[in-house]
Amino acid sequence: MTERNERTARRGNRQDTRQKVFRAAVELIAEHGYAATTVDAIAERAGVAKGTVFYNFGSKEGLFEALLEHSINMLAEALSDADTGKSALDALDSVVLGQLRFFEEHGAFARVLLAEMWRTVWQEAVALLRQSALGVYASVLRRAAANGEIRADLDVETAATAVFGMVLTVAIERRALYPDRPLERTHATLVELLHGRIN
Template sequence: MSRLETRLKVFGAAVELIAEQGYSATTVEAIAERAGVAKGTVFYNFGSKEGLFAALLEHSIAKLADALAESAGQGGSGLESLDAVVLGQLRFFAEHGPFARVLLAEMWRTAWQDAVAQLRAKALGVYADVLRRAAANGEIRADLDVETAATAVFGMVLTVSIERRAIYPERPLEETHATLVELLHGRVR
């Protein structure tokens, strides 16, 4: 197994366990066991539990930002791009549900401020860029605070993604997306 494959297995085990029981209750031993690797392999690759979590956040946020940026490119107008980014985020969290729970529950601690900054710059930055473009095109209010709006939209979609997975897993993703888009369009215009 390559080093990258090992890291990805450890990331998968770590995000599942942290989503299930929280960061504090999750041990390196449990992560190693779930990943099917030796405890020393985790320490060799990440140095510590904190190093592992920081690397997990960096890796996962980069994947999320890439997915959002790819989605943004699928829309024509600013609002179409916003709709595409919302759908991209819903799809990402449908596929990576444990990471959504980790983001909501664990990431906002002061110890992870670098990860929060990365999330703001990369993932929320996609939303802010799309909203700026929509404002410049006259599709939404020109006076909209796009930074706050980007955070609000991201948080709304994150929360709805977790609820959909936990309570309404049979609800079609497209139905959830349509509701979110209707709410957004009504507020940003």
């Protein structure tokens, strides 16, 4: 099964279709939510026949699962790439900026994440998110604790979730309310809130 997918992927056609369907689905689900988005609408926006969606993804749920997995992996990669800096706290700043930038580019996915990731149906995707994207934050915070940059007894998992949720919320509000404000200003506010530079 995997072999066949890889082979056909190299051929190009199938991958294009999947990409188009992905993009259409993300946009529509971001606008209306998963349950309120119809497969007919996705197919229409993707410029593809309805049957093609089922041929490629099996079901609406299968499509969304593939979508989540793909997007979460992209997000995790972006955060991981941003994880650089002299100190661990510098790295934290960079990862926050990386997350802001990612959601600046993939705002629809930000809304999908916020709206859908808590549903028990997508438990698998949540687990992936936790170990990949949230894992990057946890790793940075653990390093900071080891270096004595933050209190060693800080609850790393909770803190990682806190920072992630904070940035996610702000990124969505940014796009909705202040789309023209420079990203750096938003980033500076978060950094000030985050460690001591607040006063």
